[in-house]
Amino acid sequence: MSFQALGLQSQLVDTVTALGFQSPTPVQQQAIPEVLAGHDIMAGAQTGTGKTAAFGLPLLHQLLDKPASLAEVAGRNEKSDIQIRALILTPTRELAQQVYDSIASYSENTQIKLAVAYGGTSMKTQVGAIRTGADILVATPGRLLDHAHVGTVDLSKVEYFVLDEADRMLDMGFIDDIKRIMRRMKASRQTLFFSATFSKQVKKLAHDILDEPKLIEVTPSNSAAVTVEQMVYPVDKHRKRELLSYLIGSRNWQQVLVFTKTKQGSDALAKELGLDGIKAVSINGDKSQGARQRALNDFKEGKARVLVATDVAARGLDIEQLEYVINFDMPFKAEDYVHRIGRTGRAGQTGHAISLMSIDEEWALRAVEELLDTRLPQQWLEGYEPDPNIELSDNNRRGRSAEKRRAKAKSKIHKNRGGRMR
Ligand code: ADP
Ligand code: MG
Numbered sequence: 299m300s301f302q303a304l305g306l307q308s309q310l311v312d313t314v315t316a317l318g319f320q321s322p323t324p325v326q327q328q329a330i331p332e333v334l335a336g337h338d339i340m341a342g343a344q345t346g347t348g349k350t351a352a353f354g355l356p357l358l359h360q361l362l363d364k365p366a367s368l369a370e371v372a373g374r375n376e377k378s379d380i381q382i383r384a385l386i387l388t389p390t391r392e393l394a395q396q397v398y399d400s401i402a403s404y405s406e407n408t409q410i411k412l413a414v415a416y417g418g419t420s421m422k423t424q425v426g427a428i429r430t431g432a433d434i435l436v437a438t439p440g441r442l443l444d445h446a447h448v449g450t451v452d453l454s455k456v457e458y459f460v461l462d463e464a465d466r467m468l469d470m471g472f473i474d475d476i477k478r479i480m481r482r483m484k485a486s487r488q489t490l491f492f493s494a495t496f497s498k499q500v501k502k503l504a505h506d507i508l509d510e511p512k513l514i515e516v517t518p519s520n521s522a523a524v525t526v527e528q529m530v531y532p533v534d535k536h537r538k539r540e541l542l543s544y545l546i547g548s549r550n551w552q553q554v555l556v557f558t559k560t561k562q563g564s565d566a567l568a569k570e571l572g573l574d575g576i577k578a579v580s581i582n583g584d585k586s587q588g589a590r591q592r593a594l595n596d597f598k599e600g601k602a603r604v605l606v607a608t609d610v611a612a613r614g615l616d617i618e619q620l621e622y623v624i625n626f627d628m629p630f631k632a633e634d635y636v637h638r639i640g641r642t643g644r645a646g647q648t649g650h651a652i653s654l655m656s657i658d659e660e661w662a663l664r665a666v667e668e669l670l671d672t673r674l675p676q677q678w679l680e681g682y683e684p685d686p687n688i689e690l691s692d693n694n695r696r697g698r699s700a701e702k703r704r705a706k707a708k709s710k711i712h713k714n715r716g717g718r719m720r
Contacts, residue, residue: 304330306359309407314351317403323348325516330356332512333490340491340504341514345640350400353460353490357384358405360458361433382451384434384458387479389466390613391416391438391587392594397462398436410434415451417441418587425450439467439475446482453482461507464493465500465633466613473503480507494640495633526639528651530663530676532684535656538626539567541682542654543574546604551622553597556606557638559627564606567626571604578604581611609634617641625653628662632669657688 299321301311325343332339333356343349361383388394398414413432415424417440428450435451445451467476489508493500533541546554558564561582571578579593579602597605598617609629623642629635642649655663667673
């Protein structure tokens, strides 16, 4: 299967080939022909499966194929509003920038103009870019509404609407913003809906905004060859930081993405790792956009060895060849585990997903195992075995009884309860 065979214009095919894309990924194979045929789509695919090109390429093809009428283009100079033809919504600023960068590279040899709009940076600069004319706007919902309110952006002519990472948008509470944005668009548009998971809420949103969508489902096993070796290390909560430093140092891990539950936790952990001599940066929603981008760049360029992130801040980030993902805190929601470990094992490489689990987090592990329908291997690390005398307080006791835990601790057998997940 080639990009050519999917019906894309040759200049786009040439560009992606030059970028090193030899053949389309499964989600691209399935989505591109449906989008070119004019259908709405509802696609389920994990991170790292190539969704940006799955919607970006057919979008560019159609914009090139059906140029805006000359009258409309001419009208742009007189009108204060710039009429966007394609709108791509993403949940976070980093993702907006990433999608913008990707589509900018796919459209390099075309006349198509792009703009990006997200919070945390000056509206003025964005307005400048939008006013010089933008066919495609990539935006986060909040900042887009700010622009729409002050009249920088006119959404009434949007022909193509892409909702990227719809599940995360809902998790982040963007549902009302999305509805407000939709009210500013005409009904006759093509809508492309992407989500890694499909909860009831996500399905309802899809039902509300899609018109006879084609369903596209890509299972991780036949997607961009994701191989992740998973391991759970039970450890007492107060020793997690020490264990993390030990693992990174003794095993010489170079590029490590660490997840914490809270924003404060991510900052504190990065500082503590620094004190241990491990250069770490953090990204979370409390930081300015500049600080987040700097941290991300430092990590990508190898200036920092560890990036500590919250789920929201890390969602969808494409960091090349990431080898290690660590769950410093187990995820509160089992779905987040899937998103977290999707940051590693990209493009055929083997990745490692390691969870540091304290006794009060066993319920979270069980939720993950239920979701994946598999058992994750567990191992005690010498010197870091959990203290069998640590009891769960009653309101924390979601699982196994203290007796059973003690029996398990006494047996001192390193357990390995399952294989690797593909
Ligand atoms: P997703 O949105 O599903 O997380 P991305 O669109 O961010 O995935 O793509 C993940 C990575 O895979 C990017 O680095 C991208 O350049 C690369 N990629 C996408 N499509 C292909 C392809 N057909 N061949 C090779 N690499 C690809
Ligand atoms: Mg994506």
